[in-house]
Amino acid sequence: MFESLRQTGFCGEIEAEAALAPLTTWRIGGPAELLASPADEDDLARALAWADGEGVPWRVLGNGSNLLVSDQGVRGLVLRIRRVLDQLEFDGTTARAGAGLSFPALANACASRGLAGLEFAGGIPGTVGGAVIMNAGWHEHEFGNRVTEVRWLDAGGTVHSFNRKECRFGYRTSRFRSDRGVVVAATIQLEEGESGRIRSQTDMFVDSRKTNQPTHLPSCGSVFLKPPGDFAGRLIDACGLKGRRVGDIQVSPMHANFFVNLGRGSADNVLELVAEVERQVRDQFGVDLVREFEYWGGEEPSVRGDQVPDLLDE
Numbered sequence: 313m314f315e316s317l318r319q320t321g322f323c324g325e326i327e328a329e330a331a332l333a334p335l336t337t338w339r340i341g342g343p344a345e346l347l348a349s350p351a352d353e354d355d356l357a358r359a360l361a362w363a364d365g366e367g368v369p370w371r372v373l374g375n376g377s378n379l380l381v382s383d384q385g386v387r388g389l390v391l392r393i394r395r396v397l398d399q400l401e402f403d404g405t406t407a408r409a410g411a412g413l414s415f416p417a418l419a420n421a422c423a424s425r426g427l428a429g430l431e432f433a434g435g436i437p438g439t440v441g442g443a444v445i446m447n448a449g450w451h452e453h454e455f456g457n458r459v460t461e462v463r464w465l466d467a468g469g470t471v472h473s474f475n476r477k478e479c480r481f482g483y484r485t486s487r488f489r490s491d492r493g494v495v496v497a498a499t500i501q502l503e504e505g506e507s508g509r510i511r512s513q514t515d516m517f518v519d520s521r522k523t524n525q526p527t528h529l530p531s532c533g534s535v536f537l538k539p540p541g542d543f544a545g546r547l548i549d550a551c552g553l554k555g556r557r558v559g560d561i562q563v564s565p566m567h568a569n570f571f572v573n574l575g576r577g578s579a580d581n582v583l584e585l586v587a588e589v590e591r592q593v594r595d596q597f598g599v600d601l602v603r604e605f606e607y608w609g610g611e612e613p614s615v616r617g618d619q620v621p622d623l624l625d626e
């Protein structure tokens with residue numbers, strides 16, 4: 313596979329049987345059969361066309377901060393977008409950011425320019441692409457409210473542009489969570505503000521996490537979405553599950569919706585603990601918790617560009 317991808321003219325880095333655990337914030341998971349970091353958008357389109365033509369399953373990796381990779385790893389191609397496609401341009405109060413740019417780096421660049429609107433992003437350790445996919449947010453703040461346009465490559469390598477409405481942003485979701493393709497850039501609308509004030513608000517968002525969340529340990533952030541009218545952490549805590557452990561995965565004693573890796577935690581440990589917490593919360597409160605993180609394991613993603621849903625359905 314390595315040689316076959318290289319022969320297409322793909323010029324980014326390629327690694328076979330590459331460890332994925334260090335590329336996720338949970339520090340969990342087996343290897344990728346092939347890990348490739350495209351050098352630019354053309355390179356990305358080349359890799360997608362190759363995978364489509366060869367019938368190779370493929371997935372996209374941002375900063376791995378909302379992701380659980382199976383202990384067996386994944387077959388096929390993993391396209392790593394972090395730190396590639398990471399350009400950033402400003403035009404007045406508009407920013408155009410590549411999908412591989414770090415989300416906190418974008419927030420910091422906006423603060424430095426006196427542009428307000430992304431202060432909440434300071435402590436969200438994803439990429440811009442991952443933040444689009446997940447509509448990353450913090451309480452009432454959501455990235456989708458700031459995004460005006462998303463540039464997206466479909467599984468066949470064709471470019472599409474979606475306005476905010478077409479992105480179908482929702483609570484920690486967007487159309488891109490199910491559509492097969494790659495977010496390559498986002499256009500973001502900001503507001504003029506005072507740089508010092510924006511910077512101190514950005515810092516405040518980061519600092520408030522340090523007192524409420526176990527940011528010193530590997531995790532994926534919140535394990536479950538917020539159930540209507542309640543908090544997953546409150547329900548888990550009320551079940552007496554803080555500190556509960558399966559192997560080296562623990563329900564954080566600091567914040568019950570964070571499951572931390574104490575060292576040698578596995579994906580199987582996570583899935584077992586998640587299932588137990590779901591069961592107990594359902595039994596005690598009748599609430600079905602919904603998982604926020606993505607899981608790479610089991611079923612392989614569909615591989616053909618012609619399986620992409622109709623893009624003209626707006």
Ligand SMILES: Cc1cc2nc3c(=O)[nH]c(=O)nc-3n(C[C@H](O)[C@H](O)[C@H](O)COP(=O)(O)OP(=O)(O)OC[C@H]3O[C@@H](n4cnc5c(N)ncnc54)[C@H](O)[C@@H]3O)c2cc1C
Nearest residue numbers: 372374375376377378438439441442443448449494495533
């Ligand atoms: C300590 C901590 C705190 C967190 N706090 C928050 C928070 O306050 N709010 C919040 O919303 N989230 C939070 N998160 C979760 C996470 O940071 C966000 O969901 C983030 O947006 C994920 O981005 P990523 O680049 O890491 O995506 P990844 O985890 O790499 O990927 C997530 C999914 O998106 C897909 N994907 C990623 N990039 C692309 C792309 N360019 N094109 C197509 N598909 C892509 C992947 O295939 C995968 O399915 C937190 C996580 C941690 C570890």
